[in-house]
Amino acid sequence: MNTEDYWDVAADHFDDEPDHGLRDPRVRAAWAARLLAWLPDAPSDVLDLGCGTGTVALLAAGQGHRVTAVDRAPRMLARAREKLAGSGARVLAGDAVEPPVGDGEFDAVLVRHVLWALPDPAKALRRWAGLLRRGGRLVLVEGRWGEADPVGISADTLAELAAPLGGQVRIEQLAHDPALWGREVHDERYAAVVRPAPPSRHAEIVDVHLILRRGGDILLGRRAGTGYGDGLLNAPSGHVEAGEDVRAAMIREAYEEIGVTLDPAEVRVALVMQHRAPGGDTRVGWFFEARHAPGTGGEPENREPHKCSQLGWFPLDPLPDDMIAYCRAGIDAYRAGQCFLLHLHEAGDPIAYDPGGPDRAVPLSWSRT
Incomplete structure (x- = not known):
């Protein structure tokens, strides 16, 4: 089963996870509070890559941002379009690494639980940085899930991958806050807010x-x-x-x-x-x-x-x-x-x-x- 088919199959039950569907008002409120801290002041142009069913994109749109949500799995996209109807958000079919948008169009690129699964995460970070306006930021929610045999990407590794972008990398650990996950968790979960250095002026x-x-x-x-x-x-x-x-x-x-x-x-x-x-x-x-x-x-x-x-x-x-x-x-x-x-x-x-x-x-x- 290829990746797209996997996420198509997962679409029917994706929102059952407390941090995916955000159906519990306490979990939704916890994520909304984090978004307020991570994203620029509204209204800003926010790109949600690998948006899944559009839950986090809906939170951002509800906070006054102009949201573009992108996913490549058709059934995920169908649910995202249904969820985001009336929010003013754009929902586009496309690959997370090469989304169908232009360079320098966004104040923030939001990516949750995507980077770890990509074959070349460093390439993805470079591409996403190119989508930002001067002074923009990447908001990356990642982790190492599971305690016995964890999968994912550690915060230290992500910081190393983001270092060539220059600028600032701020890691915020999230595992200690059960409100985000609807339960106690004991593996590594974090957000990285990356502010790439502005491009140097052309000099000849x-x-x-x-x-x-x-x-x-x-x-x-x-x-x-x-x-x-x-x-x-x-x-x-x-x-x-x-x-x-x-x-x-x-x-x-x-x-x-x-x-x-x-x-x-x-x-x-x-x-x-x-x-x-x-x-x-x-x-x-x-x-x-x-x-x-x-x-x-x-x-x-x-x-x-x-x-x-x-x-x-x-x-x-x-x-x-x-x-x-x-x-x-x-x-x-x-x-x-x-x-x-x-x-x-x-x-x-x-x-x-x-x-x-x-x-x-x-x-x-x-x-x-």
């Missing part, structure tokens, strides 16, 4: 690239001794330092690398690109254009020979092929008159430009309004 390296033009040529340098793209041509470039704006960074890098003093008024933005390396790291590149005229700003010279083995003028059209793909994509886009670009490598792509390889450049449309 910002670098700058100089398209220095002299007539129909541009200045390129051949990298050497850097460990990245050595032997390939690249435009003068570098990282923006803390507290520095992108134009100031370009002017600084041009002087440090090639000894050219750029007039800020003559440095123009050519292109902005988000780039993803083959290893997955991302960065934003600002490409600037400047014109070089003899006697203005100094003649370019290789001021970093430990990083550059050759500095020279190369035709803009056609560009040489032996270039770093990132730089080549930016200059190709500049030649095409594009202003914003995604250049997203896939795993296994070469760092070097490959004329016969896949084109990873995606121009972005923009509005002048």
Whole structure:
């Protein structure tokens, strides 16, 4: 018998257990009091996964929450729909690990006696955390049932599984309160309230690239001794330092690398690109254009020979092929008159430009309004 069939068969008698059906007013009141402590203030959006016959979902709805209840067993769902009729709750058919809801939609995800039975509880916790809004919480009611040969998941194990989510994990032992179970119990029963750490803000390296033009040529340098793209041509470039704006960074890098003093008024933005390396790291590149005229700003010279083995003028059209793909994509886009670009490598792509390889450049449309 598969899991779904098992719970379908169990549906007819599921509510006979005092803590399932909550038919005893004292048991129902005990669970209602716990929910008030575990869930955010009402009204909040609460997702009950593996809702069974919907008893706990009904309690939450009665406390003013907007409840979505999910279960995969048809007969459990039928009873939940009947029980929750008129409560305003949504009842959906679906798997607890991959419920038919969107990410970031809920203030709380409530899961009772489900995690222990899943083949990959750590995966489930990660998925459930993704369903939460910033500041949301998981409310997990679990235990190790039985004294001679217990089944389930211990509180210590659950805390270890939840630790990678960051944030806070609070364990509340429940076995000592017979009102919750309708009788005395002597095994391990508890609730874990997990508040995952909010996702870190997206942060990327910002670098700058100089398209220095002299007539129909541009200045390129051949990298050497850097460990990245050595032997390939690249435009003068570098990282923006803390507290520095992108134009100031370009002017600084041009002087440090090639000894050219750029007039800020003559440095123009050519292109902005988000780039993803083959290893997955991302960065934003600002490409600037400047014109070089003899006697203005100094003649370019290789001021970093430990990083550059050759500095020279190369035709803009056609560009040489032996270039770093990132730089080549930016200059190709500049030649095409594009202003914003995604250049997203896939795993296994070469760092070097490959004329016969896949084109990873995606121009972005923009509005002048």
